[in-house]
Amino acid sequence: TFYIYQNLISGPIPKELGNLKNLQILDLSYNKLTGSIPSALGLLTNLQGLGLSSNNITGSIPDNFTSLHNLTVLYLNSNQLNGSIPIEIGNMKSLTYLNLSNKNIVGSIPIELANCSSLANLSFKSQLLK
Secondary structure, eight states: OEEOOSSOOEEEOOGGGGGOTTOOEEEOOSSEEEEEOOGGGGGOTTOOEEEOOSSEEEEOOOGGGGGOTTOOEEEOOSSEEEEOOOGGGGGOTTOOEEEOOOTEEOBOOOGGGGGOTTOOEEEOOOTTBO
């Protein structure tokens, strides 16, 4: 577990976090992180919880995040993320909580989310989604 919630950390998310192969929970929410989400985080196959809420993260959701099959909690809300929601998100069958509320995410909500049978809490507050 790597829990650095609300510590005023700034700068980009270190891609080296992707080397922590046994990491189960990573919460960097409520900091001042910038830049894009490193695709190296998608290599954390034991990850069960990822919180990156309320930072200044930009870019799109990395495609390889959908290979995080053990992930039950994913909070990416309140950032500056853009692009669309990957349709492969439907492969994340363990996902229970998903918050992608970002005003710059565009496109449609993928129908593939119906495959996430464990999903109990879903938030997409966004003015650009269809």
